[in-house]
Amino acid sequence: MSTPTNRRSFLGKLALAGGAFSANSLFAQAHAADWAEASARVDQLTPQQAATDEDYWHRIQQAYPASSSNILILNNGGVSPAPLIVQHALERYNALINQGPSYYMWRILDQGREAVRDKLALLAGTPADEIAINRNATEALLTVIYGLPLQRGDEVVGTLQDYPNVVQAWRQRASREGVVYKQLNFNFPIEDDDAIVRAYEKAITPRTKILHVTHVINWMGQILPVQKICRMAKQRGVEVLVDGAHSFGLLDFNIADLGCDYFGTSLHKFLSAPVGTGMLWIKQEKIAGIWPLLCNPSPNSADIRKFETLGTRSFAIEQGIGEALNFHNAIGTKRKEERIRYLKNYWAERVVNIPRVRLHTSLKAPYSCGICGVSVDGMTIAELESGLFGKYKINTSPTVWENISCVRVTPHVYTSLADLDRLVMAITQIAKSKS
Template identity: 75%
Template structure:
């Protein structure tokens, strides 16, 4: 499975490491996945979601700790072994001569990687910037917009804290007006959500900030409908896609937004510390880079990548994650993870004293689901799940949301979720 150094360096110029015939994915999984995909080729993604033999094979690619059940993939997901090996291989190569192998070899892989990300996102390569996470992507846009005192921005109290704080800092620094809506999720009516944004628009509104998948409880927001409404009124839209990219089967242009930021270390299972920013081509020149650049008004998306020395191994490891994702297929992956969420939540909702805080309709949720037990705080439930059952989740107390967030991934087994349901039954029955 390993390549010798000479062979690796010879192929490095074609790199982003994962995209050549010598990629680790090609060596480790391609042939077997091709065979198993042929076996299930007649199944629809929804049908394949329940094929445990297929997903057992996929699960073997993730060397996760089997002593605990990880159900906080909404925070960060583990990477498949081939992704981990790629990062280790690139790190070893870098340390053989950092200034040569990092800047003259690995750095040459950014353009092939940009092209692969653009294919996955359905965009032009010249609209994709590679960075470290959704916070960096979205802060670049938020601080880079030409807004002046009195200009208004609409967000929600249920947006991610780093984005909320970024807008508040712009309000303090520049005098913009940051208005926050508040929603009581779950909401199973797109018109209700769109109407709330529309009602908040005034002649001074310049930007709407929308979280595609609400990270607290997994509500899928009607982004395209919001964008169409906003654009009719001359308002731009920023989309926080941290929990949607690599999970939901969509292309960024389908959303009809103007700006998009995401973390790749969540559902794409890329190395921890990898992200992506998309800006519509005609808007790139008007956005100031967050970091310094000699041509801040350039139309070149690369002006947002002036980060100085970075982790080239992490960046290039993204390629293997894309390979693995594409081998499964976006729609298959979405349907499987939604199937896993519904598998446990549809049982849990029938348990006395257990409350589900997320819609179970496919239009409004996929992976993330909130759960609570009457008489317990989220911290108490989260603690009991881990202390007594070694189930790792995360307690959410934010604005009007109070629940434990549960998030499976493709490596999660039904047996893991059976243990979760059993645990909820026992904890609820014990009343503590």
């Protein structure tokens, strides 16, 4: 654990290098004055009103090199490009490391994890000592899945629509240890919170120990009523693990307010942090009871840092999170959420009535935000995805998983309305060609 003296030393040294947490951060150098002027345009507007101010969002778009790419990236639900300042931060930290890795990695940048942790905690709305920094949502979630002290016959309830890596992890525990893994099957979209909560509640038995709940279904963007599910589970004495890979950095919420016990997310999606960054949150009183995924000299410790025993890793990537947080906070979570929801609805509302086109996602705010699934009757999902890319150079994600079959489209804050007009034109022409 970093001491106050070490932390002050770190911040002082990093300030000289333009660290993310100094007054001379790359964000401050590149954007502070310009964005202050832009923000003045929308400060008196509601987030919903600000979502439609194209002059404001044009400033944001210019900060992403991806906005000028010939390929239209609409698979930000998989991984998002980073703003230029985050890329520059990585270059700067890598250059610093390579002046002498054994010194600058272990004695300088390694101390910076505490500053990153503190800043993540502010965004998450949790104490810093409940947050571990890792590499992605899979690592965070599998830390809990494999770390829970479950016994033969203990039951876990998830869904068929959960992410494959976590499904396979639970199935492995079932195969090796006799844990009972039960999966609900939903037909999304669903615009009824109570129906979803009742399905989880009905599956609970006296042997149920934990619910695995995906906050935003990655395949087609359904938002689950996590807070309501957690409230019900708590009344039944059941813990909840939340997969927040597609919610953190996008939806406006505090993790502590969800009522869950464990939460894992990736930071390289809507937060636009460097690729290979993630975060694990565990309620303080639960930390000691979870075994670390990788070995640690004190595996039963209540120190969240026991989950960060990864050995040598990219310290530059970790520190790049700081600039991504600066960038995100300058926009504001709620403003970002409403802009990305507006972008999703902008294109989806224009194609929903085109003959042969089908949407697989609700367009109502409580049930979706940025991700939307689309298909065209008479075409396989592979054909639609390849058609969008082959002729129109639009990058999307083909999704065929359990009872979900669609092309996933996910814009981000750097996506322009002109980009989405291009998508609408492409879907219109593709659908017409099949009529």
